[in-house]
Each structure stands twice: as structure tokens, then as C-alpha cells.
Amino acid sequence: MPGFYVIDVLPLHHASKRPFHLEKRMRSKKSSPVYSSNLPLSPAEAHLKREAILEARRLKLARQFLHVKDVLDKQHQRALRDSSAKRSQIQTTLRMAEKNRNLILQKLVEQAAQEVARCKEVARMQQLKNQEKTDRRRKDMERRQKATAARRARLLSASKTKTTGSNINVPMNREEAAVFIQGIWRYNRLMPCVKAFRKFGINAHAVECTSFGDVVALLQKPAVIQATSKLLARIRKVSSLTSGSKKYKNFARVFLSAYMVTAHTGEILVDMGPHETELLSSARSMLAHFERWVDEVSVTTSGKIQYSSLVKFLYDWDAYYNAFNTWKTRDSEKLASNLIAHYLDYEKLWNTVKSQANAETEWRPNIVFQQEEIRRKVRNLGGDAAMVRLENALRQLREKMPKDNDESGFGNDTVKRSVNHESGDWSDRDDDLTVPPRQVAVSPAPSSSSPSPSPNLPSSASHSPSVSPSLNGTGSSSISSSPVSNNIHEANNNLQTIIQSFGGYGAGLSNEKLAHEIIIDPDFELKPQKRTELEERVRAMTTKALLDTAREDFEQGRYDKWIPSLMKDIKQTLQEIVPPRSSLYNTIEEVLDIDLIAQQINVGVYDIRNCITFIIDLMLQICAPVRDEQIKSLKEMTDLAEIFQHIFELLDMMKLDLLNYQVKLIRPYLKEQAVEYEREKFESALVAGKLSLxxxxxxxxxxxxxxxxxxxxxxxxxxxxxxxxxxxxxxxxxxxxxxxxxxxxxxxxxxxxxxxxxxxxxxxxxxxxxxxxxxxxxxxxxxxxxxxxxxxxxxxxxxxxxxxxxxxxxxxxxxxxxxxxxxxxxxxxxxxxxxxxxxxxxxxxxxxxxxxxxxxxxxxxxxxxxxxxxxxxxxxxxxxxxxxxxxxxxxxxxxxxxxxxxxxxxxxxxxxxxxxxxxxxxxxxxxxxxx
Incomplete structure (x- = not known):
């Protein structure tokens, strides 16, 4: 029978050991008897161990803290050094900048000081010259005063006896007697010249009250110029004080020009610049002293020539003559440039028309005549130098033209004008030949003795510049009918006239707007007035009704109702396109005899087809090349009413082509004065309160x-x-x-x-x-x-x-x-x-x-x-x-x-x-x- 055993396990309770692999590792790393023993630590030992570990950690943290602090201190020191270096560098830069600035300022001060010193030296030299001149004049005056006082003392001490006239029998020495006799002789020679000048009634007041044209006619009379020449020539010989004056060229004309400058400044000095202002001031001063001297010498009975007033006049006369020459030279150069540009225009024109069948008979004689006239005027203005400029400009123009054009023409009289065949534009769009308008006057018509203008030439470009010579005979121009005058008010009237000539093409354009558009837009062209859709429909219906009625009358032979009025309108339009009084103008007048046409229609012998053929051929002759095909197509039409319709439409286009040519023609003139014109219009609007800013x-x-x-x-x-x-x-x-x-x-x-x-x-x-x-x-x-x-x-x-x-x-x-x-x-x-x-x-x-x-x-x-x-x-x-x-x-x-x-x-x-x-x-x- 088995038995049971009871075992008491309480004594077996004790702390477990480390795992064997950890124990082995710990034993290998620890040499202390405490660690090598398998016995558990006592509380005291554990406490000591813990304190040892904590102390080790505190030491380690302290070392780390010291290390970090040391690193931070080093960084801070380095930052301070960098900041100090930068500050030092900035301060150095500022010092250098201040130094450079001071050097620059010092240099500027030195330059200013040198300039001031130079100016002071110039002023001192001028002061010395003025002082020397004053001293010389004072000595001369003292000498004359002493001579006068001595002469007066002799006269007062001498016995006064009546002699012939009012002469005083004063004993004189030989030299004084010679001076006295010369003074009387010079006075007697001077007075007839003064009287001959004064009989024309020329004085500042009379000239100012006379119209500009009558003044020009009076001062250009040969008798006036001859009398002035004799008087100024005699003035130079009246005394030793004046006989040494320098001789002047064309002095009579230059002198008489002073009356025109002072009395009719607006007609002579259109642009009032510094030269014009100086000329006007000197002319007024000179005439004032001249007329004062003439009055004094005319009323004196003592036979004295009044030298003090005469010397003042001669001094101002010299200043006026110099100012006039300076102004005339500038004006002549501008006028010569104008004529040269006009010559080149004819050169371009011949290049355009020389291929036409009638170019040699209709164009060449007139262009040659105009260029010869321009050459004569250029030579009269600037002489050989101006002719050289003309030849250089002509050579440069030919170099720009195609080579085949250079081989044709007629020598220096070749006229070449490029034609834009696509736009129907006669102009060459070359704005490099811009001419100031003050030097150009476009004649309204050539004289009866000059050749007729060319048939294709527009009326505004068919005449040479009409330049009225100044009284000095060398180039102050007269503005007869220039497209745009430099005078703002005249420009306003001229622009209004131009707009009216544009008819419906310029409707809605004010003078200011038209000038502005022409200047701003190089391709600006007038266009037919736009109609509304209703207006177009009514116009089409009316045109169709008229064409149907006319077509029916034409088919029945009733030409008397339509042909005379239609031919009258066509004749009027053609004569507006061609230059007036040209051979082509006369041909239109003879062929399109409205009375004769009406009589031929009444007796039934008028050949309408032959007349239309004449009109078509004439249109081909005077139209822009771009219209050729349209006009030629008229010959293929059989409907008489349709032919007349297209004739009138093409005539309107041709008028528009001519007007656009005239627009481009006036662009160079507008460029010279459009700024002032628009500026005045704007200022007027501001003053009137119509605009603000x-x-x-x-x-x-x-x-x-x-x-x-x-x-x-x-x-x-x-x-x-x-x-x-x-x-x-x-x-x-x-x-x-x-x-x-x-x-x-x-x-x-x-x-x-x-x-x-x-x-x-x-x-x-x-x-x-x-x-x-x-x-x-x-x-x-x-x-x-x-x-x-x-x-x-x-x-x-x-x-x-x-x-x-x-x-x-x-x-x-x-x-x-x-x-x-x-x-x-x-x-x-x-x-x-x-x-x-x-x-x-x-x-x-x-x-x-x-x-x-x-x-x-x-x-x-x-x-x-x-x-x-x-x-x-x-x-x-x-x-x-x-x-x-x-x-x-x-x-x-x-x-x-x-x-x-x-x-x-x-x-x-x-x-x-x-x-x-x-x-x-x-x-x-x-x-x-x-x-």
C-alpha cells in the first residue's frame, strides 16, 4: 500500500537568478567580488551600487554640459568676430565713400573755381576794353569841347559885321578855314540827296498806313532805289567820322526793306524766332534815328549836318545790316532747299510719264522749262554752293531709282516720279523731301507767256514756285496761295478751303481733325461718304429708274433730252481734274462745246459714239494707272445708258484719286505748322472752358x-x-x-x-x-x-x-x-x-x-x-x-x-x-x- 510524503517547500523561496547567458556575460564584464558571487547583494551594497551609478551619470551629464557650453561659447565668439569684421569692413567702405565723395566735391569746387576765375578774367578784359573805349571817347569829346570852346571864345571876342547871308566874318587859321569850307560844301552836296529822298514821302508812319502791295510797288521803283543809294552813299562821305564806315552790298534795297519789316511785319516775318526778333528791333531803332536826323538836318539854317544824330543812325544801321544778312542767309537756304525739292518732284514726275505716247510733246517741254526756271532761281539764291547741293540731291535720287530708269530721260532735266500702280496714287510717298511752306508759293496759274502745264499734272503740282524777291533782290519769299500758311489763322482758312474742295469726301471732318489725320496717318485717304442701307436702296432705285428712262429715249433717238446735260457734267468734271488753261483744258473746251453739241443733235448729225470714244481716251490719258482696265472696259459696252453710268462712276473715282494726291501734297506743309495749329486750338478750348485737364x-x-x-x-x-x-x-x-x-x-x-x-x-x-x-x-x-x-x-x-x-x-x-x-x-x-x-x-x-x-x-x-x-x-x-x-x-x-x-x-x-x-x-x- 503506497504512502504519501509531505515536503515543505517554503525554504526553497529565494530570488531567481539571471538567465545563464546574461549571467555569463555579466561575469565576464564584472570583476568585482559582488558580481562574481552568486550570492544576492545586501541592501547596503545595493545602495552603494546605486549611488555609484548615479554619481557616474551626474559626472557624465556635467561633462556633456561643459562640452555644450564650450561649443556655444566658441560659436558666440566666432559670431562676434565675424560681426566685428563686417562692421569694420562697412566702416572702411563708408570712409572710402566719404573720401571719394570729398574728392569729387573738391574736384567740382576746383573746376567751378577755375570757371569762375576764367569768367572773371574775361569780364576783367572786357571791362578794360570798355574802359579803354570810354577813355578814348572821353578824350575825343574833351578835345572837341576844347576846340568848340576856343572857337566860341573867338567868335564872342570878334567884332560882328553883316556879310552876305548869315555868315559871320570870323578870323580863322588856315586849318579851321579848310574844315569850315568842307563842312559847308558837304552840307550843300548832302541836302539835294535828302530832298530827293523826302519827296517820295517815305517814313515809318506813312508806310504803316499803306497797304502791303502798294508799299512793295513804291519801294521797288527805280527812282526810289536810286535816290536812296545816293543819299546813303553821300552820308558816308559827309565827315571823317563816317567816311571810314565799311562798304555795304545792296545797301539801298536792304535799307528800304526795314520799312517793310517794321510796318508789315506779319507779311515779311511769318515765323518770329530770335533772328527775326533781333531784325525787327534793329530796324525800328535804325529808322527812328534816321528819320530824326533827316528832320534835324532839313530844318537847320546853319548849314550843320548834325553829326551826333548821324553817328547814332550809322551805328544802328550797321547792327541792322548784320541782322538782315543773318536772317537773309537762313531764309535763302530754306528757299533753296524748297526749290531743290521741287526740282526733284519734276524729276520723279518725268520718270512716271515718260513711257506715255505723248510724253515727248505734251510733257517734256513744260518740265524742261520748269526745271530750267528752278535752276536759275537756285543759282540766284545760293550760287555755286546751292547748285552743288542740287546736283548731289539729284544724284542721290537717281541712285535710289531702278537702273533701267537711269538710262532714259534727258540729262540733268530728267524728271522722275514713282507711281503706285496698285493704289492709283500719283505721289511717291517720300517724306524726306519735306519743304517749309514759308518759302513756297504755288502760283494759281501760269502767265500767258509761259508754256502750258502738262496735261496729266494735277493743278496743285503743275506750277513752279512763285517767288517774289525781297528788296535786296536775293530771296525773301512771298506767300501767294500756299496750301497751308505758317500763320495759324491763315492755315485755318486754307484748311476750310481744302475741305470745301473735298466736297462729300471730307464731310464730318473739322479743320483740326483733317490736319491731325493727315499728319498722324501716313496712309490717310479720303473716301466716299458712307450711306445708310436705306439711302443705298433709294439711290439704286432712282438710278435704275433714270437708266431705264434714258435707255428708252436713246433707243428712240431722243438725244436732246439727255446728251447736252450729261456732256455738260462730264465736261465740268474733266476740267476740274486737268490743270486750268492747259492745252488739254482747251481741248476739252473745244471738243465738248455744249451749244455746238445741242445744235448737232437738233439737226441729227451728232456722232455720240465718236464723242464717247474721245472721252474714254481722254480719261485713259489723265487717270491713275490703276483705273486703266476699268476705263478700257467701257469700249466693250454697247448700252449707251450703262456707258454714261460707268463714266460718271469712274470720274468720281478719278476725282477722289486727285483729292487724295492733294492730301499727300499738303502733308509736308502741314508738318511744318500743324503742331502750333493744334496747340493753339487746344489752348483756345481750355480758355473757353470747353475742355479741362x-x-x-x-x-x-x-x-x-x-x-x-x-x-x-x-x-x-x-x-x-x-x-x-x-x-x-x-x-x-x-x-x-x-x-x-x-x-x-x-x-x-x-x-x-x-x-x-x-x-x-x-x-x-x-x-x-x-x-x-x-x-x-x-x-x-x-x-x-x-x-x-x-x-x-x-x-x-x-x-x-x-x-x-x-x-x-x-x-x-x-x-x-x-x-x-x-x-x-x-x-x-x-x-x-x-x-x-x-x-x-x-x-x-x-x-x-x-x-x-x-x-x-x-x-x-x-x-x-x-x-x-x-x-x-x-x-x-x-x-x-x-x-x-x-x-x-x-x-x-x-x-x-x-x-x-x-x-x-x-x-x-x-x-x-x-x-x-x-x-x-x-x-x-x-x-x-x-x-
């Missing part, structure tokens, strides 16, 4: 403020730089250029309500600039988009991109254009396109047209930069820069737009600079006061 100020102020902020940002230390002492370093031209570009490229549409007052004549033009700039930017962005979307195999070539560009411009110009149209046009260049690509194109086109696209914004800023550069420098950027900016694809359109913007900008700045500068200056003062 509120919108102009609101337009310029932001640009001024922006430039001030930019200048402040570039100079944060507010150093008083030399370039900032005047208007804060801001250039007024820069303000205008920046404001002008911002006006065109602003997102808001330009209208009359938000446009500056100085651009009211150009509201529509600015609006077009806005549209064109947006079109250029959009097309550039879309072409860039096309290049980016295309894969390597689908990259479009240059021709495809050019075609795409042209079509995009056409679409954008269409008012009915949509986004889908543009997307479709871009998609046409990708024959293989996925739906994803199509969606991408639609999205990109939509973003570009919304103008919120970053690419569009970037290109728009670049376009502005290009236009501003062109505006400021006058040079359009090179293709390399355009390619770099991403707008090379639209370079041609961008350049055309930039040129138009620059023309308007420079002209507007020149006209309104006075008000712009005042506005900018006012803003700068207000901002400076606010700061």
Missing part, C-alpha cells in the same frame, strides 16, 4: 507716383544724389512714355468718357490700338500653344504657321468670331488628334481669350516692353530679341502697330508738352510737400 491729370498722376516709389526703393538710405536734385531725377519724357503705353494696354476699353482730353482726337485710333495689341498677343499665344501641343512628328513648318497666323488674324477681326472657330482653326493643323488633345486645345484657347492665362499675361508684358523700347529709342527691336520674347511669329504685325503708336506718341508729346510738363511738375511739387 482733369482726366489728363488722373492719367499722368499714377505714373508719376509709381516712378517716385521706384526711385525711393532704389535709394532706401535717401542719399541726396546729384541726379535727384532736379525733379527727383524723373524725366518728363519717361513719364509720358510710361503713361502712354499704360493707356493703350489697359484692360479697360478706351472711350470718350475715360480718355485724356489731349487724346480726344484719337479716341478711335487708341481703341484700334487696344484691339490690335490684343490680337497680336492672342495670335502669338495661340501659335506658341500650337508648337507646344504638337508632337515631334506633327510639328508644323514655317509656311503652315504663317498660314495659321493669317487665318487667326482674319478670325479675330471678324465680329462674329467664337472660341470654337479659333479652336477649329488650331485643330486643323493636327490631322491626327485624340479627343484629349482636342479638349486641351479648347481649354487653352478659352483661357487665352479670357486674358487670364499666364502665357497671355507674359506675352502682353513683353509686347508692352517692345513697344515702349521702340517709342523711346525710335528703333524696333532686332529679330533675335523678338524670338527670345516669343513673338517672332507676329513680328510684322507688331512692328506695324508699334510704328503707328510711336507716330502718335511723339506727335502728341510735341503738341501737348506744355500741359504735360506743368501737370508732372505740379504732381512732383505736391508729393515733395507731402513728404
Amino acid at each position: 482733369e482726366r489728363t491729370k488722373a492719367w499722368l498722376y499714377p505714373t508719376v507716383d509709381a516712378l517716385l516709389r521706384t526711385a525711393a526703393e532704389r535709394n532706401p538710405e535717401r542719399v541726396n544724389l546729384p541726379q535727384h536734385r532736379h525733379n527727383h531725377g524723373i524725366k518728363f519724357d519717361q513719364v509720358f512714355d510710361d503713361a502712354f503705353i499704360s493707356l493703350i494696354f489697359q484692360p479697360t476699353q478706351i472711350g470718350r468718357n475715360n480718355c485724356p482730353e489731349t487724346f480726344l482726337l484719337d479716341v478711335e485710333r487708341l481703341w484700334n490700338f487696344q484691339n490690335e495689341s490684343q490680337m497680336v498677343t492672342i495670335v502669338a499665344a495661340l501659335i506658341m500653344l500650337t508648337k507646344n501641343i504638337a508632337t515631334a512628328s506633327q510639328q508644323p513648318n514655317v509656311t503652315d504657321l504663317e498660314t495659321l497666323k493669317d487665318r487667326l488674324f482674319i478670325l479675330l477681326s471678324d465680329g462674329d468670331m467664337t472660341i470654337d472657330n479659333l479652336s477649329a482653326e488650331v485643330s486643323n493643323h493636327f490631322p491626327k488628334m485624340t479627343p484629349e488633345t482636342q479638349a486641351l486645345i479648347n481649354s487653352m484657347v478659352s483661357k487665352t481669350l479670357s486674358q487670364n492665362d499666364k502665357v497671355y499675361s507674359l506675352l502682353s508684358r513683353r509686347v508692352q516692353t517692345i513697344v515702349k523700347t521702340h517709342l523711346q529709342s525710335g528703333q524696333f527691336p532686332k529679330p533675335e530679341l523678338l524670338a527670345q520674347y516669343g513673338v517672332a511669329s507676329v513680328a510684322k504685325e507688331l512692328e506695324a502697330l508699334s510704328k503707328k503708336i510711336r507716330i502718335l506718341g511723339r506727335y502728341n508729346r510735341e503738341v501737348y508738352a506744355k500741359w504735360y510738363d506743368e501737370t508732372i511738375r505740379e504732381r512732383l511739387r505736391s508729393q515733395a510737400g507731402g513728404n
Whole structure:
């Protein structure tokens, strides 16, 4: 029977040991008997062990703290050293800057001191000269006073006896007697000359009260010129004080010109510059002293010549003569330039018409005559030097012409004018030959003795300059009927006359607007007046009714009702186109004799077909080349009513061609005075209260403020730089250029309500600039988009991109254009396109047209930069820069737009600079006061 054992396990309870692998490791690392023993640690030993471990940790943390502190101290010391070095470097730089500044200031002070010293030396030398001259005059006066006092004393002490006349028998020595006798002799020789001059009644008051034409006729009389010459020549010989005066050329004519200059200043001195002002002042002073001396010497009974007044006159006469020569030289040079330009116009004209069948008989004799007259006048004005200028200009003109044209003609008298066969324009569009209008006077008609003008030459260009010689015979011009006078009021009247001559073609254009458009737009042309749809419909119905009625009468032989009136209208129109009193004008008058035509119709012998053939041939002879085919087509028509209809339509076109030629003809004249004309009109509107400068100020102020902020940002230390002492370093031209570009490229549409007052004549033009700039930017962005979307195999070539560009411009110009149209046009260049690509194109086109696209914004800023550069420098950027900016694809359109913007900008700045500068200056003062 098994038994049970009870074992008491309580004594077996004790702390478990470490795992054997840890125990082995601990024994290997610990050499202490405590660790090598398998016996448990006592509480005291455990406490000591814990304290030892804590102390070790505290020491380690202390060492780490000291290490970190040491590192931080080193970094702090290093930072202090770096800061000290930088501060030392800045101080050194400041010292060097101060030193350089002091050197510059010292140099400027030295230069200023040298300049002051030089000026003082010049002033001292001048003072010495003046003092010497004064001393000389004083000694001379003292000598004369002593001589006078001695003579007076002898006269008072001598006995007075009556002799012949009023002479006094005074004892004189030989020298005094000779002087006395010479004075009497000179007085007796002088007085007849004075009386001969005075009998014509020439004085400042009388000349002023006489009309200009009568004054010219009086002063050009040979008797007046001869009497004046004798008087002035005799004046030089009356005394030793005057006999030493220098000899003058053409002195009689120059002297008499002073009366015209003072009494009729407006007719002689049109442009009052500094030379003209000096001439007028010297002429008035000279005439005042002359007339005072003449009055004194005429009323004296003592036989004295009144030397003091005479010397004053001669002194002023010398000043006037010099001023007149200076003015005449300037005027003669301008007049010579004018005649040379006119000569070149005839040269170009011959080049145009020499291929015509009748050129040698109808054109050449008249052109040769006109050129010979111009050559004679050029030689009289400027002599050999002017002739050399003429030959050089002629040679340069021939070099510009095609070589085949150089081999034909008639030597130096060859006349060449390029014709635009596509536009029907007679002019050569060459503005390099601009001539000041003051030197040109277009004769209303040639004299009976001169050859008749050429048949094709427009009336305003068929005559040579009519130059009235001045009294000196060498070139002051007379304005008889120039297209635009330099005088603003005359220009106003002339412009009104021109507009009236345009008839319906110039309707709605004021004088100011017409002149402005001609100057700003080089391609400005008059066009037929636009009619409304209702007017066109009524006109078509009326024309059809008249044609049907006329056709029915013509078929029944009833010509008397229509032909005389129709021929009268045709005759009148043809004579308006050809030059008056020319051989062609006389031919029209003889052939289209309305009374004779009516008589022939009444007796039934009138040949209407031959007359129409004459009219068609005549139209072919005088029309612009672009009308040739249209006029030739009349010969193939058989319906008489339709022929007359087309004749009148073509005559209207020919009149319009001539009027547009006349517009281009007056452009050089307008360029000389349009600025003053428009400026005066604007100032008048401001004075009358019709306009203000509120919108102009609101337009310029932001640009001024922006430039001030930019200048402040570039100079944060507010150093008083030399370039900032005047208007804060801001250039007024820069303000205008920046404001002008911002006006065109602003997102808001330009209208009359938000446009500056100085651009009211150009509201529509600015609006077009806005549209064109947006079109250029959009097309550039879309072409860039096309290049980016295309894969390597689908990259479009240059021709495809050019075609795409042209079509995009056409679409954008269409008012009915949509986004889908543009997307479709871009998609046409990708024959293989996925739906994803199509969606991408639609999205990109939509973003570009919304103008919120970053690419569009970037290109728009670049376009502005290009236009501003062109505006400021006058040079359009090179293709390399355009390619770099991403707008090379639209370079041609961008350049055309930039040129138009620059023309308007420079002209507007020149006209309104006075008000712009005042506005900018006012803003700068207000901002400076606010700061």
C-alpha cells in the first residue's frame, strides 16, 4: 500500500537568478567580488551600487554640459568676430565713400573755381576794353569841347559885321578855314540827296498806313532805289567820322526793306524766332534815328549836318545790316532747299510719264522749262554752293531709282516720279523731301507767256514756285496761295478751303481733325461718304429708274433730252481734274462745246459714239494707272445708258484719286505748322472752358507716383544724389512714355468718357490700338500653344504657321468670331488628334481669350516692353530679341502697330508738352510737400 510524503517547500523561496547567458556575460564584464558571487547583494551594497551609478551619470551629464557650453561659447565668439569684421569692413567702405565723395566735391569746387576765375578774367578784359573805349571817347569829346570852346571864345571876342547871308566874318587859321569850307560844301552836296529822298514821302508812319502791295510797288521803283543809294552813299562821305564806315552790298534795297519789316511785319516775318526778333528791333531803332536826323538836318539854317544824330543812325544801321544778312542767309537756304525739292518732284514726275505716247510733246517741254526756271532761281539764291547741293540731291535720287530708269530721260532735266500702280496714287510717298511752306508759293496759274502745264499734272503740282524777291533782290519769299500758311489763322482758312474742295469726301471732318489725320496717318485717304442701307436702296432705285428712262429715249433717238446735260457734267468734271488753261483744258473746251453739241443733235448729225470714244481716251490719258482696265472696259459696252453710268462712276473715282494726291501734297506743309495749329486750338478750348485737364491729370498722376516709389526703393538710405536734385531725377519724357503705353494696354476699353482730353482726337485710333495689341498677343499665344501641343512628328513648318497666323488674324477681326472657330482653326493643323488633345486645345484657347492665362499675361508684358523700347529709342527691336520674347511669329504685325503708336506718341508729346510738363511738375511739387 503506497504512502504519501509531505515536503515543505517554503525554504526553497529565494530570488531567481539571471538567465545563464546574461549571467555569463555579466561575469565576464564584472570583476568585482559582488558580481562574481552568486550570492544576492545586501541592501547596503545595493545602495552603494546605486549611488555609484548615479554619481557616474551626474559626472557624465556635467561633462556633456561643459562640452555644450564650450561649443556655444566658441560659436558666440566666432559670431562676434565675424560681426566685428563686417562692421569694420562697412566702416572702411563708408570712409572710402566719404573720401571719394570729398574728392569729387573738391574736384567740382576746383573746376567751378577755375570757371569762375576764367569768367572773371574775361569780364576783367572786357571791362578794360570798355574802359579803354570810354577813355578814348572821353578824350575825343574833351578835345572837341576844347576846340568848340576856343572857337566860341573867338567868335564872342570878334567884332560882328553883316556879310552876305548869315555868315559871320570870323578870323580863322588856315586849318579851321579848310574844315569850315568842307563842312559847308558837304552840307550843300548832302541836302539835294535828302530832298530827293523826302519827296517820295517815305517814313515809318506813312508806310504803316499803306497797304502791303502798294508799299512793295513804291519801294521797288527805280527812282526810289536810286535816290536812296545816293543819299546813303553821300552820308558816308559827309565827315571823317563816317567816311571810314565799311562798304555795304545792296545797301539801298536792304535799307528800304526795314520799312517793310517794321510796318508789315506779319507779311515779311511769318515765323518770329530770335533772328527775326533781333531784325525787327534793329530796324525800328535804325529808322527812328534816321528819320530824326533827316528832320534835324532839313530844318537847320546853319548849314550843320548834325553829326551826333548821324553817328547814332550809322551805328544802328550797321547792327541792322548784320541782322538782315543773318536772317537773309537762313531764309535763302530754306528757299533753296524748297526749290531743290521741287526740282526733284519734276524729276520723279518725268520718270512716271515718260513711257506715255505723248510724253515727248505734251510733257517734256513744260518740265524742261520748269526745271530750267528752278535752276536759275537756285543759282540766284545760293550760287555755286546751292547748285552743288542740287546736283548731289539729284544724284542721290537717281541712285535710289531702278537702273533701267537711269538710262532714259534727258540729262540733268530728267524728271522722275514713282507711281503706285496698285493704289492709283500719283505721289511717291517720300517724306524726306519735306519743304517749309514759308518759302513756297504755288502760283494759281501760269502767265500767258509761259508754256502750258502738262496735261496729266494735277493743278496743285503743275506750277513752279512763285517767288517774289525781297528788296535786296536775293530771296525773301512771298506767300501767294500756299496750301497751308505758317500763320495759324491763315492755315485755318486754307484748311476750310481744302475741305470745301473735298466736297462729300471730307464731310464730318473739322479743320483740326483733317490736319491731325493727315499728319498722324501716313496712309490717310479720303473716301466716299458712307450711306445708310436705306439711302443705298433709294439711290439704286432712282438710278435704275433714270437708266431705264434714258435707255428708252436713246433707243428712240431722243438725244436732246439727255446728251447736252450729261456732256455738260462730264465736261465740268474733266476740267476740274486737268490743270486750268492747259492745252488739254482747251481741248476739252473745244471738243465738248455744249451749244455746238445741242445744235448737232437738233439737226441729227451728232456722232455720240465718236464723242464717247474721245472721252474714254481722254480719261485713259489723265487717270491713275490703276483705273486703266476699268476705263478700257467701257469700249466693250454697247448700252449707251450703262456707258454714261460707268463714266460718271469712274470720274468720281478719278476725282477722289486727285483729292487724295492733294492730301499727300499738303502733308509736308502741314508738318511744318500743324503742331502750333493744334496747340493753339487746344489752348483756345481750355480758355473757353470747353475742355479741362482733369482726366489728363488722373492719367499722368499714377505714373508719376509709381516712378517716385521706384526711385525711393532704389535709394532706401535717401542719399541726396546729384541726379535727384532736379525733379527727383524723373524725366518728363519717361513719364509720358510710361503713361502712354499704360493707356493703350489697359484692360479697360478706351472711350470718350475715360480718355485724356489731349487724346480726344484719337479716341478711335487708341481703341484700334487696344484691339490690335490684343490680337497680336492672342495670335502669338495661340501659335506658341500650337508648337507646344504638337508632337515631334506633327510639328508644323514655317509656311503652315504663317498660314495659321493669317487665318487667326482674319478670325479675330471678324465680329462674329467664337472660341470654337479659333479652336477649329488650331485643330486643323493636327490631322491626327485624340479627343484629349482636342479638349486641351479648347481649354487653352478659352483661357487665352479670357486674358487670364499666364502665357497671355507674359506675352502682353513683353509686347508692352517692345513697344515702349521702340517709342523711346525710335528703333524696333532686332529679330533675335523678338524670338527670345516669343513673338517672332507676329513680328510684322507688331512692328506695324508699334510704328503707328510711336507716330502718335511723339506727335502728341510735341503738341501737348506744355500741359504735360506743368501737370508732372505740379504732381512732383505736391508729393515733395507731402513728404
